[in-house]
Amino acid sequence: MGVKGLQYFMDCCCPDVCVTVNLREMATQHVARSTATDNSTGPTLVVDGMACLRHWYSCKDWVCGGQWKEYMDILKNWVEVFTSAGIRLVFFFDGVVEEQKRQEWVKRRRRVNREISKIFSHMKAHGEQPGRELFCLPSGLATFTSFALRSLGQEVFCSVQEADYEIASYADEHSCMGILGQDSDFIIYDSAPYLSVAKLRINSLTTVLYDRQRFCRATGLAIFQLPLLACLLGNDVVSEERMQHIRNNAMATYRKNDPAPHSGAPQGQMVLAVSQLVRSLWASQAEDTDHILQSLNLSAPHRELLKRGIHSYSLPGQEVPQRGDISAYPASSAFEKYVSPEILKACREKHVAAEGFMVYTVVCEGLTECSNTLEDEEDTELLPQALVYKPCRQHIYGLLLGHDGSTIGTPAIREWFVYPGNPLKEPEMVQPLPLSLPCDRPSLDLLWFGTGPNVSALRLTSFLTIFDCQEFSDLYGTIEGSLLVALCLITYIILQVQTLSQEDVDAYLSQCVCLSIKSPQELQQIKLPFLSSRAVQLGSLYVRGLSHLLGANCASGCPLPNAALMPWHSFDGRLFHSKYLLAHSGTEKTVLLDNDSSCLSQFLHLRERLIETCRKRGRVLQYRPRPNAPEQSHKTTPGAGYKDGHTGGGEGWRERGDVTGGPRHGGGWRERGEDRRDCSEYENRERKWERGGHRRGMSGGQYFHPRSYPDCHSGGPQSTSHPPGQSRGRPYRSRGTYHLAPRWSQPPAPGT
Incomplete structure (x- = not known):
């Protein structure tokens, strides 16, 4: 700016x-x-x-x-x-x-x-x-x-x-x-x-x-002459290109009147040249602005643009016509008829106080936007965040603007979302979708202003339904709010992104669970042997999801305290990256959870609920380890469950034309006819280990089992994502590459 x-x-x-x-x-x-x-x-x-x-x-x-x-x-x-x-x-x-x-x-x-x-x-x-x-x-x-x-x-x-x-x-x-x-x-x-x-x-x-x-x-x-100087130089109202000819003429006159050699950069000379022009236009302070602009020989549209730019600097009480009272309510829009005056007022108050997210511009202007995200435009396997969270936004819009449970006739929302492939020439028109609630859709006024336990339950149900996680309602109040938020978000991402593997989920969950026991200093001391571009994108995807959770929470009447949705309670980029590298190297769960029995117990409980919920929706997670070497982290290796050279994802989302990857939206691997072998037999075996089979006792009633995780594609073609001759134990470093060590080596200290 x-x-x-x-x-x-x-x-x-x-x-x-x-x-x-x-x-x-x-x-x-x-x-x-x-x-x-x-x-x-x-x-x-x-x-x-x-x-x-x-x-x-x-x-x-x-x-x-x-x-x-x-x-x-x-x-x-x-x-x-x-x-x-x-x-x-x-x-x-x-x-x-x-x-x-x-x-x-x-x-x-x-x-x-x-x-x-x-x-x-x-x-x-x-x-x-x-x-x-x-x-x-x-x-x-x-x-x-x-x-x-x-x-x-x-x-x-x-x-x-x-x-x-x-x-x-x-x-x-x-x-x-x-x-x-x-x-x-x-x-x-x-x-x-x-x-x-x-x-x-x-x-x-x-x-x-x-x-x-x-x-x-x-x-x-x-x-009083400074606003005209700003507009002729170019600002966010009057683009630099619109006034280029005015500046060129001003520079020519400046150099003609002062033929001495000019020192300094051209930018400095330009400011002095335009200042000289502005001075020459005013005979007195009382001179009318319109008369001044007439003397610049501009077209009528450019003159109006310049006038608007000048007035944009007029603060209340300084000049008329005023830009407008900043305490005034927004002008009426086509969306106001879908909500009550009380909702409109509450939306604005929440927005101004920085207590809300998304709802103000949606309800008052029918618009929302999102700036750049760290996403790799060459990665055709991972959906951009704007598309991953589009169904979630549509349900938020439906909750805010739906009338009597229906969104028929509700105008589309204009979305300005930045993502690879979007030219940003015009907004995308996104239609609100109604929520499928077990009861009649509650009115927005009831959700926002109602009282009593029934209303509180309605708020929570509405929030969870936006992310298709209604089954987690029993966890409310029994686990930390930040963990419930993380569980909902990770489940939603799994349902939308078909290329997410069990290793990715373990990385997400383990870092959420372990974050609470780490200080900022411990997090800073984590050593990363290299960065994975895919892990970078998954990290940004998670944080963008938290902002959507904020919008859903606000639209639902705030069933959760905003503090539970903050990233410092459920995410750290460096910690997630370390867990991602460990999970994809086959690290045992005990090490992944920092050898902390309480963290392991919590992790296994959340993981079981997540897998069960996803399986009900036809989404079965696959084990799909990624190459763990910096020079290979961005390459693709064909193998079991891989197609067209894209690891684990089949053809890319652009080629498929996917908007959402979940089974409910027609973009899943089943529809593409890919051969993905189920890991259910192995997962059942794993559950026996966790619930009582061949355990080793530990304090606090928790148990670990020292074993590596087999390839879930056993019985079929083996994945070639590991270099030849490399075993699948825990990682060690050699020649600057993240390799795999024999499983009997000592586990790394927590936090490394």
């Missing part, structure tokens, strides 16, 4: 504008000024949360899906530094993408997609994540950060208009001491001082203040 070239100009071409400040001293001065003017407002910083994400997420691993426990510690320490200095923080996050900025949003999403392709190419070539030059934020970071900050007692807002505008409005209205962000639009707004988060030194609480008055002196402009 921001004005094209303006941040560079201030940082590199106009050093007088950049003033190093100490925020503790600023806070003290702010208190003194407030006392002198009888203004009791304490020192408050309005923080642009979106601009801070890259600075907050300093964890080593970023491709694996997020090191969420460590990230929570970083946020907590960051907040405490300001609190100890007596500075109050107010956070804002983007809540909508305004339609006038949609094309800019699309352009950025496409650019990030190209960077993601480079990330996967690097991982598959080197078995490690690339440097920070290709840094990509973990999926869902903005969504979960707002919940994290609220859990730390901070005031958090989610915008209903452009977030920059709401930040500047709040800072101006509440006489805040500054805006902490990294967006040159904040020098254009006539609001609180603009402070750089990129230049922030958290230990000393020093940063750079971009002085608006000094900027005006350097450019020869008045504050």
Whole structure:
């Protein structure tokens, strides 16, 4: 976001504008000024949360899906530094993408997609994540950060208009001491001082203040002229291309009037040239904006666009016509008739308070969107997350907008979801689907505002039905909420993604169970011999699923506390990656569960419930170990249960035209006629081991059995996914490759 070239100009071409400040001293001065003017407002910083994400997420691993426990510690320490200095923080996050900025949003999403392709190419070539030059934020970071900050007692807002505008409005209205962000639009707004988060030194609480008055002196402009400068340079409302001819003419005039050799970069010269043009257009401050724009010789549509861009910087009380009161309710839409006024009001309140997810834009605008996810566009075996969770979203839409249990006549929802193969030329129109509840569909008002045990049961049933996990209702209150959430999510993924194997499921489940016994420090010490691009994609798929669980929870009337849905309670990218590599190397369950009897017992219980639920729906998990070597992690090897060179998945989802992979949606391996041998005989044998056959006693009544897991395709062609001559025991390292050791070797210490 921001004005094209303006941040560079201030940082590199106009050093007088950049003033190093100490925020503790600023806070003290702010208190003194407030006392002198009888203004009791304490020192408050309005923080642009979106601009801070890259600075907050300093964890080593970023491709694996997020090191969420460590990230929570970083946020907590960051907040405490300001609190100890007596500075109050107010956070804002983007809540909508305004339609006038949609094309800019699309352009950025496409650019990030190209960077993601480079990330996967690097991982598959080197078995490690690339440097920070290709840094990509973990999926869902903005969504979960707002919940994290609220859990730390901070005031958090989610915008209903452009977030920059709401930040500047709040800072101006509440006489805040500054805006902490990294967006040159904040020098254009006539609001609180603009402070750089990129230049922030958290230990000393020093940063750079971009002085608006000094900027005006350097450019020869008045504050009221800055919005026109921003629009002619190019911003998110007026694209850079639209005003190219104006800038070219301005540059020619600038060089003609000042023929001396020009020093500095062209970006700096351009800002000065356009500033000179803006100065020449105004005879006085009172001159009408329309008259000014007429003199630019623009077409009528471009003139209107420029006028809209200028007015977008007008804060409440500063100029008419106003952009609009940010406290106003959204304009009526075709979707309002499907919900009550009370639901509309609650949707907006939840959204603004950063307590809801998805429901506001669906109910009020019939729209939802999702930014880039770490997905490999060359992997035709794994469905993109947008398609995996599409049935879930359709049921959420049906719950929100369905009338008397029917979605007939309900308009389709416009989805802007970024995934490989989607050109983003227009939104995808997705039809709501009704929930198949055992009772009549409850009204949304009853789910959201009703009381009593029956309503609580209805909320839970609605939530579980969205993910086709009604059988897990008896687990509510008997296991940790985060484990119930993980169980629902993993089950849903299995039903939708036919190429998911038993090893993948064991990796998902074991890391959820083991996460609770590990500190952030222990998680950081986990050693990964290499990175698997497939595991990276599965990690992002899981975290994206948690955000869908948030939407389902909100739509169902919040049967679960939001805390149970947070990733720091059920996911760590590095831990998951380590479990994935171990599971696919045939590691025994005792080692996979860190030799912890309690974790093993919990894992086996959840695993049994999951397998039983999936089998009822015709989904039988297969054992399908993957090659465990960095140079092979991205290759495919034909073998038993493999087809056309795609490991375990048959032809890719693009070739099949699959939208959802589960048996209920017609994309399963049965429909494709593939020969997949059932592992039920082996699984029955395994269950006997776990329930009493040939056990070795342990404390706490739990039992382990030391054995490796046989190939579930025994009796048929053997998988060739392991290099020739390699045994299938536990892993050891040799020549930098993750190989397999004899099973009598000592198990690794927990956390390695």
